[in-house]
Amino acid sequence: MILISKKNYSNKIFKKEKHMLKHLIGVEISPLRSALIFSYIGGILLVVIGLTFALPSTWVIFKDDFPGEGGFPWILASVGLIRILFTYLFARGIKFLYYLIILLSVVKVLELFVASSAESLGFAIWYVILTGIPEILLFISIFSSKAREELKSL
Numbered sequence: 302m303i304l305i306s307k308k309n310y311s312n313k314i315f316k317k318e319k320h321m322l323k324h325l326i327g328v329e330i331s332p333l334r335s336a337l338i339f340s341y342i343g344g345i346l347l348v349v350i351g352l353t354f355a356l357p358s359t360w361v362i363f364k365d366d367f368p369g370e371g372g373f374p375w376i377l378a379s380v381g382l383i384r385i386l387f388t389y390l391f392a393r394g395i396k397f398l399y400y401l402i403i404l405l406s407v408v409k410v411l412e413l414f415v416a417s418s419a420e421s422l423g424f425a426i427w428y429v430i431l432t433g434i435p436e437i438l439l440f441i442s443i444f445s446s447k448a449r450e451e452l453k454s455l
Contacts, residue, residue: 336442347381
């Protein structure tokens with residue numbers, strides 16, 4: 302039987318103040334920067350999903366009642382590009398875009414429920430997981446106290 306002392310639990314790996322992406326890339330990243338990374342990921346996913354539905358494909362086949370063959374996929378791709386642009390401009394120093402990034406994330410979370418409510422269970426599961434995880438991670442990062450302090454110091 303192996304006993305684990307309390308010292309092992311207080312190891313610096315398990316401390317709360319360590320950031321999410323430190324163990325993934327080996328460099329400590331502030332919560333605000335990790336929120337920007339998740340915003341980029343969310344924007345790229347929107348562009349990829351929008352273009353996947355908009356462009357002809359052999360592995361995406363639409364039913365006759367699919368409402369978005371015309372404009373909806375292009376709206377997804379456009380919103381993704383706008384989100385990437387807002388994130389880039391915020392990183393360059395335009396502070397008010399911080400609130401627009403949060404607003405776009407809130408709209409995206411609301412859109413998750415609307416988009417998955419009328420679709421099949423398979424679509425709902427992969428769409429919510431694929432596009433919802435970056436939004437949740439963005440909210441965790443951007444609403445942390447350290448991210449707010451960093452925003453005030455900019």
